[in-house]
Amino acid sequence: MKKTVKKQLLMNKSGDEIQVALVEDGRLAELVIERPDSLRSIGDIYLGRVHKVVEGLKAAFIDIGQKSDGFLHFSDVGTTTEDYRALIEDDEDEDNGQGNDGDAEEDSERKNERKTPPKTQQQQKSNGRSSGVEKKRQSYTQMIAGKLKPNDSILVQVIKEPISNKGSRLTSDITIAGRFMVLLPFGGGQIAVSRRVVSRKERARLKKLVRSILPEGFGAIIRTVAEHQEEELLKKDLEKLLVKWEQIEEKLQDAKPPQLIFKEDTIISSVLRDSLTTDVMELVANSPSIYKETLNYIRWAAPEMEKNVSLYQGKLPLFEGYGIAKDVESIFSRKVWLKSGGYIIIEHTEAMVVVDVNSGRYAAKKEQEENSLKTNLEAAREIVRQLRLRDIGGIIVVDFIDMLDQKNAKKVYDAMKNELRHDRAKSNIIPMSDFGLMQITRERIRPSLMQRMGDQCPACGGTGVVQARCTTINQIERWLRKYALQRRVKFQKLDLYVSPTVAGPLSENDFRTEMKWFLQHLLFVRIKPDESLRSDDFRFYLRKNNKDLTAEYSDL
Template sequence: MVKEIVINSSATQTRVAITEDGYLADFFVDYPENRRTVGDIYLGKVARVLPGIKAAFIDIGMKHDGFLHFSDIGESTKQLQDIIGDDSDIDEEDDDEVFKRGDNQNKSGSNTHTKPIIPKLLKGQEILVQITKEPVNNKGVRVSSSISLPGRFCVLLPFDGKIGISKKISDYKERKRLRNIAKSILLPNYGLIIRTVAKDQSEDALKDDLKNLMKTWQEIETIVKTEKPPALIYQDMNTTSSVIRDLFTPDVTKVFIDSKKLYKQIKNYVQVVQPGLVDKIELFPSATSIFDSFKIEEQIKTLMGRKVPLPSGGYLIVEHTEAMVVVDVNSGRYAKSKEQELNSLKTDLEASREIARQLRLRDIGGIIVIDFIDLEEEKNKKKIFDELKKEFRRDRAKVTILPMSDFGLVQITRQRVRQNIMQAMKEVCPYCLG
């Protein structure tokens, strides 16, 4: 499979497309005036505590207060998937192992960093939080006090003493090697997640990455001491840079960029973090439209429409409502009764693959209900369920799928981290404000 990253940069926006054999697999848009906020760290102040919904609202200086659920307070790694995408599935040490490691290091007298005790939240209390979800509609951002700093090969957890290895690194010997490296380079009571791209990397590469993250955290600690809430303490990378950091892996064939300035920036960054990939970065001639040349523009247009064609002649209708997103699967043509089940299965299987792709491309989150073409046989319903599970394994967001109901409906919940692509790309009409 030929996997490529294509970047189109202009004065008003930067668009990043990831293609697999020419087909659009992921799409990101970065606006200078509306930058991504996920990963930003704020010193906030508790505005309200609502025990009834097990949450608090944190004033971080934005139009709407940040939403902090009680489950996101303290020593939790659940919100890491919002920050590290593809490495949300991790294997952690046993708590006993972590305890022993911390104990042994404490006895040596080398512990200079103590794990904070999270107090009961009180109105007016200062609290350090990190944005985990972008604001949607009239809701504010979602925040967590489980801080994490992502690097190229690892993610630093300042308040969590656990070590985790990405499940995508399946080789036992490699996992053991990486865990041993993490134990040897990590300071007491800090935690670390080893990312997928760390596979086969040297100890020096991981050590340098951790060194940069520790430097960043020390700068954050220094700033916190001098700032008064609400205050922005740390600003994460923009969308384009984070895509390169997180998704430019050795399996990517080429990276094409049509901006000389951005080309130099990305090349310099990759030269520092992973020099072996620099030769894969190419400057695309600006005389021609890069997205037109790679036939990406026409694929983007389909993301804005309700109707999505399927290979066999069927199609999907994607409808956005206030409560959920509804996807209707249509065969698009008549089939004889004796072939009905077979044709319905074929269309539903095609739809399963395309739905997983469309949800990922459009960044659709929340509740999704799919109305498949009716199937009579239970084994065929299971095939659809299995196909959906297989296709969603490629999704970096957390996805939960329920089996098909008797009415041919499948319910899905997909993690919402940011605005969907339609919300991100729409413009307000200056005349009617519609």
């Protein structure tokens, strides 16, 4: 029997910041945060300008007015570029006219199907599968590269937010997401149904219904929540999406790149659209404006759930009142404790996230293999929860506790797969290796929550480790030795600025450091603490004119 999970949506407004928490069985499962300086941009549509085309990368860089150019891979261009260009430039040229029958299933209710690029006669006659695919790929690459020219205008949509120093990931296959369906403005009649709708009869009903109300030339992806919904609701949803597209068309008439053409729904509407399911038992807001927005949305999308919406009246802050404040604070912690006494360590690196599982103080009176299995199974559940909570994407490598029995490794793998099914983000998982390592990839469309909520440590630069003071002192002495040899000057007066943590040991020696350096190099050095410097940094200044000599005579 499938366990029923009690879900709650808590919407907290504090100053200019909005936090939306999804709570499952009393524990925080997902947290979405929006601030004025970090607004969500997934789904935003821009009229961009092609900055440059790099055929070697099979991509183009598009100026959309952000700090860094957006990245548009040729595979995300599709075959609708001419349609958009005709719309933007009032071009009379006909487009390629390729289309699909529209009956293909959709792997994800949020991902538009890619149109198949046209085949050349040479590709059609090719008997070798690999050579045919390669020729087809090269032909498609050349076709796209030929279409995209620097300074051209192109309509694009953000599918991945900027991460670190990388710009937004873009696509020209425009989609507009609604509550029950996703509109494909240039879908060519394609209609797909989410694979999570398993009933053939219901799939056929939804396709027939949407096909009857969809305007010619448009396509649609029917979302899971549309299952068993009445025709009137689907019509209303489609009408709202068509109005949005009409507004986009109107704005494009006078638009000049780079320009924002369409902004996604507010954070509240977006979360309700994507997270509101029949098992959400409570929707609570601490702000009258958010409460009103939620109520209006519920009355349209799910009127039977209106009784579940409430305005928070508690004396404690909303998250504390519902007991999830500590879960929010734990996002910044490297160590996460397990109920058994074991724990996991989460480390972020440039290339991946590494998770280490440890048994800790857990030492039951059972055999070691059974202890390891129990800790690993508990860790698997907690790891997936943390991935969702912290919104961690990319490559994740988990180092589980070693187990001798391959059957136990299979149990951990199955448990991890089962937990990932509850995650809305796409993921792939590889069974545990002989070294006890499990590799996971998880869809990443924005920086992790820790990256968005935290700043890099000024002391360690984000590494978590600071250079030992004795190492810095050795570097200072090497610099002095090199400076004295190269300049061959005597009795010169220098000021040395260092972190207070380094200045302390330099001044505490019985044989004063300044006197030692004078006897060694015949230089007068005065040590001055500077709180703005890190423990691995130092600065030498010529005292008479305050000239910085550090970089010029650096030994590093």
